[in-house]
Amino acid sequence: QITLKESGPTLVKPTQTLTLTCTFSGFSLSTTGVGVAWIRQPPGKALEWLAIIHWDETRYYSPSLHSRLTITKDASASHVVLTMTNMDPVDTGTYYCAHRGGVNAAIGFWGQGTLVTVSS
Amino acid sequence: SYVLTQPPSVSVAPGETASITCGGNNIGGKSVHWYQQKPGQAPLLVIYYDSERTSGIPERFSGSNFGNTGTLTISRVEAGDEADYYCQVWDFSTDHMVFGGGTKLTVL
Numbered sequence: 001q002i003t004l005k006e007s008g009p010t011l012v013k014p015t016q017t018l019t020l021t022c023t024f025s026g027f028s029l030s031t032t033g034v035g036v037a038w039i040r041q042p043p044g045k046a047l048e049w050l051a052i053i054h055w056d057e058t059r060y061y062s063p064s065l066h067s068r069l070t071i072t073k074d075a076s077a078s079h080v081v082l083t084m085t086n087m088d089p090v091d092t093g094t095y096y097c098a099h100r101g102g103v104n105a106a107i108g109f110w111g112q113g114t115l116v117t118v119s120s
Numbered sequence: 121s122y123v124l125t126q127p128p129s130v131s132v133a134p135g136e137t138a139s140i141t142c143g144g145n146n147i148g149g150k151s152v153h154w155y156q157q158k159p160g161q162a163p164l165l166v167i168y169y170d171s172e173r174t175s176g177i178p179e180r181f182s183g184s185n186f187g188n189t190g191t192l193t194i195s196r197v198e199a200g201d202e203a204d205y206y207c208q209v210w211d212f213s214t215d216h217m218v219f220g221g222g223t224k225l226t227v228l
Binding site: 037039046047048049052060062063096103104105106107108110111112113 | 210219
């Protein structure tokens with residue numbers, strides 16, 4: 001059974017760096033084709049893809065946020081970490097991590113999401 | 121960058137058929153995935169690879185993709201189908217994941 005869970009601060013101040021951790025089980029990020037993505041959703045708004053890291057260490061980022069994002073996975077490959085620099089109130093929203101089983105596959109499994117509020 | 125366009129809202133009476141479109145340049149050449157999201161919940165994959173139904177999703181849900189439009193069709197709509205629906209593709213030319221702006225389905 002594939003599960004993912006996001007963890008990190010619920011409140012960050014403007015200009016600070018956000019660090020979110022995705023802890024997953026039920027799959028290996030070393031398996032060919034597998035990727036873990038981060039997707040966010042501001043309150044009342046649409047889903048927005050942020051970044052993805054694949055089994056082969058390739059990483060891709062949203063073009064509009066590329067300069068602020070870094071996605072990594074740890075040595076055991078059971079955690080994926082997303083950092084976002086220079087946080088702003090417009091970055092407030094629910095942040096999801098999610099599993100994708102193949103390069104062109106759908107997001108088959110989602111974490112429950114974590115609400116991050118950016119406010120001074 | 122690649123853009124997916126969805127109507128903001130679709131309204132349908134119970135028992136009728138709802139069609140939610142996802143427009144994109146030659147989207148027919150890509151694989152379209154559809155997600156259902158109810159308030160306070162994470163998205164749920166309902167249709168993948170244009171027309172494949174996720175296990176547990178009723179046969180009333182179907183998908184198609186041709187030309188510049190992907191379509192999610194929900195037949196015999198029920199009150200429980202009321203939700204936001206998002207389409208999504210992977211753009212191989214840029215290696216970016218793209219979501220549509222979402223469509224709110226209202227069951228009258």
